[in-house]
Amino acid sequence: MTTARIALMVNGEKISAEVPARLNLADFVRDQLGLTGTHVGCEHGVCGACTMRVNGEIIRSCLTLAVQADGCAVETIEGLSDSGEIADLQAAFRERNALQCGYCTPGMLITAQDLLLKHADPERTEIREHLSGNYCRCTGYHAIVDAVERTAKARQRRP
Amino acid sequence: MKAPAFSYMRAESVEHALELLSRHGDAAKILSGGQSLLPALNLRLAAPAILIDIGRLDELRGIDLRDNVVTIGALTRHVDLLASEEILSSLPLLRQAAAHVAHPAIRNRGTIGGNLAHADPASEFPACMLALDARMVIRREDGERRVDARDFFRGIYETALEPCELLVAIEIPRPQSGSRTYFHEFVRRSGDYAMTGLAALAHLDGAQFADLRLSYFAIGDRPYLARATSHLVGVAITGERIAEAQAALDAELDPPDDQQASAAMRRHFARLLLSRCVANVLERPELAMEAVT
């Protein structure tokens, strides 16, 4: 079959669609669902701009076929943003100037949130390690690491 | 770029996958985690007519320790290896290596079977398989065979697998207790493929090596077990012995010159890894200093 019918959850909404087998998940959400917050940089796994969550785990959506996501729960930056899950992280990015052009930002936010869910109080080297697969061509990373660190500290102070 | 068009088939069982493979042979490719295959398709370096997705075959997943052999299902992901208590206690070398394979989002999908079948010469796991004397369990429609790691890797992206065959598991003898491991790689960015790296397994007899397996990667067209260790086994280790072994290593290596690193740089890394490994395993840091090249 060069096309397939898939049914999946995207940001909590049931979606059913007919997709070409070769279509990747990034192009599926961008072109068929109009969710353009997921960015496409390199299309071979190197830059991290296309990072999403599938069944709670971060993945490269340029290296995942839409048919492979059949039956899965997919969360894009729109989902994480609209639910308020990362509102504090987004605010910290803004305050610390952790974005300039913003191309890498959706992937950075999702990857950073993945770390913070696993390690409430990461060292700076752990932050750098977890973000090592995400390229930023503007900021020099320092401000991004600061914003993630600040968010971690602020979350720990929360009752 | 975008992948070329292909047909997609989801295998319902291992038998089904094997049947599809024998029916379509060369025209088909197995899809596991897709973390090497999809980049190749997107870059149009490969254009198979059919992808056979085995990603949902839970029977190929998991880590099992029995009779001192660790069996790892082909679909076990890099992240599963990192999280496994069995791997940590029985095969610490594999756990050390897994932390250097790609980045978190890629480790969530990439599988050990796909990694070994892909056989990138700069990849960490193939070198570990050689150091650990692993065996590949390979199935085809009409049977099963086992191939030792040293016969499995045949060249750049080349293995002993036939087009109709599936790598289903890896069997690794658990190293005897008291064995030591060392893992290090030189990379430009954490998680990238190495410029040169070393996975090593050692058995000590007092202050001497009873056995030492130095398995290098990104040093040739496949992982490479150094012969120069013969200068180090069963003798009192001094800076001179290490220098001898480094010279022997230099003579037996023939590293490539490419955009990742020059041949001379790789030789330098290889010598350095040898002395650091020996110093680290013997817990004699001064040896690494004496033997600087």
Ligand SMILES: Cc1cc2nc3c(=O)[nH]c(=O)nc-3n(C[C@H](O)[C@H](O)[C@H](O)COP(=O)(O)OP(=O)(O)OC[C@H]3O[C@@H](n4cnc5c(N)ncnc54)[C@H](O)[C@@H]3O)c2cc1C
């Ligand atoms: C940005 C980036 C960085 C990376 N860095 C590293 C790194 O530093 N070190 C490293 O080792 N790897 C690295 N990788 C590759 C990664 O480890 C892959 O997960 C792995 O090489 C392939 O596993 P997979 O399950 O994704 O296989 P797939 O991509 O699905 O398959 C790879 C190949 O193996 C074949 N195949 C898959 N499974 C089987 C099977 N069971 N039997 C027979 N054939 C099979 C496929 O047909 C295909 O030809 C990187 C990848 C990316 C995108």
Ligand code: FES
């Ligand atoms: S677009 Fe997916 S990693 Fe670059």
Ligand code: FES
């Ligand atoms: S802000 Fe421009 S790439 Fe990161």
